[in-house]
Amino acid sequence: MVQLQISTQHHSYPVVIGSGAIHGVQAFIQENMKEVTNIGIIIDEKVADIYWNDLKAAFSELPFSVYIAPSGENAKTFDVYYDITGFLLEKKLDRKSLIIAIGGGAIGDLAGFVASTFMRGIPFIQIPTTILAHDSAVGGKVAINHPLGKNMIGSFHQPEAVFYDLEFLQSLSLQEKRSGFAEVIKHGLIHDEVFYAQMRSELHTLEELSPTLLSSFLTRGIEIKGEFVAADEKEKGVRAYLNFGHTLGHAIEAEMGYGGWTHGESVAVGMIFALKLSQKKLNLSFNVEDFTQWLQILGYTTTIPDHISHEKLLKRMKQDKKSVAGQVKFVLLTRIGKPVLEDISDEIILEELASFHKGG
Ligand SMILES: NC(=O)c1ccc[n+]([C@@H]2O[C@H](COP(=O)([O-])OP(=O)(O)OC[C@H]3O[C@@H](n4cnc5c(N)ncnc54)[C@H](O)[C@@H]3O)[C@@H](O)[C@H]2O)c1
Ligand SMILES: O=C(O)C(=O)C[C@@H](O)[C@H](O)[C@H](O)COP(=O)(O)O
């Protein structure tokens, strides 16, 4: 078992990573949260179907109620948010109660947002069950989607702890493994050239990724995420670099209809686009063609879906949270591991989208 500590200005919490990590949750609550009156467990329905029968023993000495949330992006809606708050009120949760999120990034974001707003904020614990959630469970960004933009209604609310039990990852589909791995690649590209090079040379398939290698990649990804969060919890500066690939990625997700393309698949295309922009604007010396081919070998789609209009993507990007007064900002790289935030004009974006689409 590996334990990392994430420390922000006002909060510090453990991230326990490894097979069987879930068995530490109950003792953690009993030892560190003695005043907890009641617990609302919010669990992804697919995860509940596969695991809940065995999992509930891990909470047997605690008072809890379980809310089974729709799987995936369907969870990050106003309707589900509203329904859960009603459920928690009926179950008599109070200010000394606790929320536990069990699921991928969608459930973590939703449950964290519930926790951050219920009675103006109660604590929560993250139990991530996807590869992608190595990113989402750490750092305290919690949100639901709005039809006009991804994660538009949210807040910053750090968890009390993260228990990342890697046994969950065994039941992930290949598509979800791929989606999650895009964020691991992102962490390498924005912060650690050596880590990126290791992934590039050692990873040729996501189907047969050894648990040991996966565990080491995820641990490094979490360390990198934690460094950015510790330096800039509320995204006033360097935390924006964690948004590499997301300016276009979020626009694709919204245009495809949330859940139409997975988050990681969209971010993968967004990263290729940002790398091409980095070559054009900042003379980045990097073989983007080789990177694209690697992603293709791993099974990623590397182009924007044909039917999506570039003007609509641009409109979405102008509403991105990093944009100021409609000025679109992209995280670009001056070299691998060295990100910067750059204003990019509408003309350049449309020009690059056109050439990107043609495979240029
Ligand atoms: N808060 C953050 O910092 C942050 C960071 C990255 C991404 N995100 C958000 O995370 C979300 C994506 O997260 P995700 O990729 O984990 O997706 P997800 O939560 O939608 O889960 C993906 C799919 O996998 C299923 N699933 C989950 N765990 C499983 C398991 N162990 N076995 C089998 N199936 C399982 C789910 O039911 C769902 O169908 C997006 O909404 C994205 O915006 C947030
Ligand atoms: O933690 C962050 O900061 C990130 O940007 C991590 C991203 O991978 C994640 O998708 C995040 O939810 C995006 O945030 P947003 O502010 O662009 O909605």
Ligand SMILES: [Zn+2]
């Ligand atoms: Zn992301």
